[in-house]
Amino acid sequence: MEAGEGHGMSCELVFFRKAWENELKAFVLDESQMDYVFLPAKALDVLNDEFCFSVVILWEDVPVGFFVLHFSEEVSLFTDHEYAVFLRAFSINQKHQGKGYAKAALNQLQNFMQTHFPQISEVVLTVNENNVPAQRLYEESGFSYVGKNKQGRSGMELGMHILLKR
Numbered sequence: 001m002e003a004g005e006g007h008g009m010s011c012e013l014v015f016f017r018k019a020w021e022n023e024l025k026a027f028v029l030d031e032s033q034m035d036y037v038f039l040p041a042k043a044l045d046v047l048n049d050e051f052c053f054s055v056v057i058l059w060e061d062v063p064v065g066f067f068v069l070h071f072s073e074e075v076s077l078f079t080d081h082e083y084a085v086f087l088r089a090f091s092i093n094q095k096h097q098g099k100g101y102a103k104a105a106l107n108q109l110q111n112f113m114q115t116h117f118p119q120i121s122e123v124v125l126t127v128n129e130n131n132v133p134a135q136r137l138y139e140e141s142g143f144s145y146v147g148k149n150k151q152g153r154s155g156m157e158l159g160m161h162i163l164l165k166r
Helices: 017-026 042-048 073-077 101-116 132-140
Strands: 011-017 052-059 060-071 084-092 121-128 144-152 153-162
Touching: 011 101, 017 042, 017 060, 042 052, 042 084, 052 101, 052 144, 060 101, 060 121, 073 084, 073 101, 101 132, 121 132, 121 144
Parallel strands: 084 121
Antiparallel strands: 011 052, 052 060, 060 084, 121 153, 144 153
């Protein structure tokens, strides 16, 4: 049984709260992951305007992961949908990796979007072509490759998306 299933435990997606800032800024990733993703500390600095919504992945009220929903014009490079949002800086703190939290969080994305952003019909993300574990995770969570790429800070990034039920 994966962490995201049974036992009465649950994964919850919630908007960032200042109370979690120190814990999020203490997140660590494996060195091999550092080329592919912003740590929450950097994302909270860089992706911090009225078009960015920081989301914390809680497991039993403990912040185990993080991502940002970014309403950016750049999303139009990957989709023609008018109501699309970028998912950026998705990470699970290293000490919590391998427990199913990433998959549980992505499985909650549909409900979270319907509750907080009901007008959005598509979530887009980019993943480095060399980051095969992340590609596999996103595919298993319903994302598919859109056939469009862009040059990223660490190589070619593949555009992936998921259409949301309305």
